[in-house]
Amino acid sequence: MPLSAIREQQQTAFREFAREEVEPHAEAWDRDETIPLRSIDAFAGKGWFGTLIPAEHGGLGQDAVAFGLLNEEIGGACSSLRSVLTVHSMVSYAVCRWGSDTLRRQWLPRLATGEVIGAFCLSEETSGNDAGALATTAVHDGETFRLTGTKKWITYGQRSDVYLVFAACDGKPAAFLVERNLPGVEVVPVRGMSGTRASMVAELHLHDVAVPASSLVGRVGFGIAAVATSALDIGRYSVAWGCVGILAAALRTSLQHAHDRTSFGVRIGEHQLVQRMVADMATAHSAARLLCVEAGELKDAGDPRTVHATWTAKYFASCQAFRAAADAVQILGARGCLEGHTANRLLRDSKVMEIIEGSTQLQQIYLAQAASTS
Ligand SMILES: Cc1cc2nc3c(=O)[nH]c(=O)nc-3n(C[C@H](O)[C@H](O)[C@H](O)COP(=O)(O)OP(=O)(O)OC[C@H]3O[C@@H](n4cnc5c(N)ncnc54)[C@H](O)[C@@H]3O)c2cc1C
Missing domain, CATH: 1.20.140.10 (Butyryl-CoA Dehydrogenase, subunit A, domain 3)
Structure with a gap:
């Protein structure tokens, strides 16, 4: 399919990076079950973690087709790196679309530069495709919500700085941004995945973690x-x-x-x-x-x-x-x-x-x- 001149420029930039900085290392990353931080930083340095984030929040504000071309090139070189981009973009999108102004100001500029990387935490032992069957709970307690439960198969969970966690609050699904360094957050690496092996999957254990009420993304019931x-x-x-x-x-x-x-x-x-x-x-x-x-x-x-x-x-x-x-x-x-x-x-x-x-x-x-x- 012929591309417009601007699309060709975008594709060339993505392809050059993928062929020079990613593809030559993909087998080693797969074998080692890790992507070196310097490679994440090199990707972040291009601004591509913020491809979909609007310019007013520090992102590139590019359109969906440009984001697609990026995923095509990175995905052809290394699905693990593309997976990190995927979940980070999902978190960024959720904050942008459903987060309060405070959450947007707090997180989007840093998500855009890749200074912080986001992970998407929906799956659990008993909830995969049946995403609504959440066992993780959020209890409203004054100015905080207290989160308890275990999230499974979290892409880049081993390294992420912030987790978009889905939990049932009085039986209603809700979404929260949970900072990695909060007391009660425990990250357990998962090794031996057969595919996207370098995507640094983890389990996220939440032991009665108190998150500020302002961390709620969207409303309770709309998670x-x-x-x-x-x-x-x-x-x-x-x-x-x-x-x-x-x-x-x-x-x-x-x-x-x-x-x-x-x-x-x-x-x-x-x-x-x-x-x-x-x-x-x-x-x-x-x-x-x-x-x-x-x-x-x-x-x-x-x-x-x-x-x-x-x-x-x-x-x-x-x-x-x-x-x-x-x-x-x-x-x-x-x-x-x-x-x-x-x-x-x-x-x-x-x-x-x-x-x-x-x-x-x-x-x-x-x-x-x-x-x-x-
Ligand atoms: C490498 C990797 C990375 C992942 N990263 C993340 C992540 O970052 N965040 C996150 O939240 N999750 C993540 N996951 C989890 C992923 O989202 C789940 O594996 C997926 O939702 C499927 O859930 P499950 O594995 O529990 O399978 P199940 O839902 O138990 O399904 C098992 C099988 O049963 C079939 N099945 C289920 N229900 C039906 C039905 N109604 N009709 C017909 N067939 C059915 C399914 O198609 C499948 O073949 C990751 C998984 C992998 C493998």
Whole structure:
């Protein structure tokens, strides 16, 4: 799809950073289950943690399509770094849209520069796709809320400075910004994730943590329906574009090997059954990208149909990314089975994309219902 001159400029800047500063390190980060702080700082130095934050709050104030192009390039280089960008952007978006003026002034300028990184804390032992089944509680106690519970699978939780925590307050869902250094906050690293392994997942234990009442984001009762739902739309959009990046990376690594490797006297790329896999990857990449652009343009136009377009884009892009990554491993043969090879990492990372921000099955249910009522 041809890009306008301004879009091309944006894409070039994102791509250069991704290819020079991220991709060469992605296997090492994956192996070490960490992204070095200097690399987070280099990313922050570009201002890209504040891509969606309005300029009046210190961000770049860029539009959704620009944010998509960023996620595409970073996601093609390293899904773990893209995941950090995803959750940070979800938190920033929630504060911007639902936070009080005080919260916006307090947090957005620092979220924009990456001086503080945000983590999104919804999942629990008993609540995954069924996000409303919150066991974490918030008890209103004068000028504070007291939070108790455990949040699971928190991307970048090991390092984040502030957590957007969802908890039930008198049975009603609510969202709070919780500073990492508050008494009673305990961070437990989770190691051994198969995909997005460098995204520094943690469990967040809240032991009767007193947060100021001013930390409430939105109103009590609107934590899931408003705050989480709208932030998850941003997360889903970010992941969908990240999957377009995975598709491009799977195609690149497959084409390289199909060119370099010979079998039965010819390059393996000349075998028609290998060509079929390459053709499917290339087609899926183009189609997923178009769906993402559509979702982004609807967002930029303030059109509510973006929510459905984003579900569609994420569903298609994540399923196709997993299929393409599996085919890339197939084309690589034994080499693709080796941890440390790009195709192997793409396969592990792409499976995560089918689980987070609404699993494939939840999306199928939603999309089937939408189709039958439209
Ligand atoms: C790498 C990684 C990072 C993550 N980061 C975060 C984070 O930063 N913050 C956060 O809050 N969470 C995070 N999560 C958690 C993630 O959001 C959940 O894993 C996701 O919501 C799914 O929940 P679950 O794993 O409990 O699966 P479940 O909800 O238990 O689902 C298990 C399976 O059952 C299927 N299923 C469930 N309900 C239905 C249904 N009604 N119909 C059909 N099938 C169904 C699902 O599709 C899935 O296949 C992360 C997870 C991973 C793997």
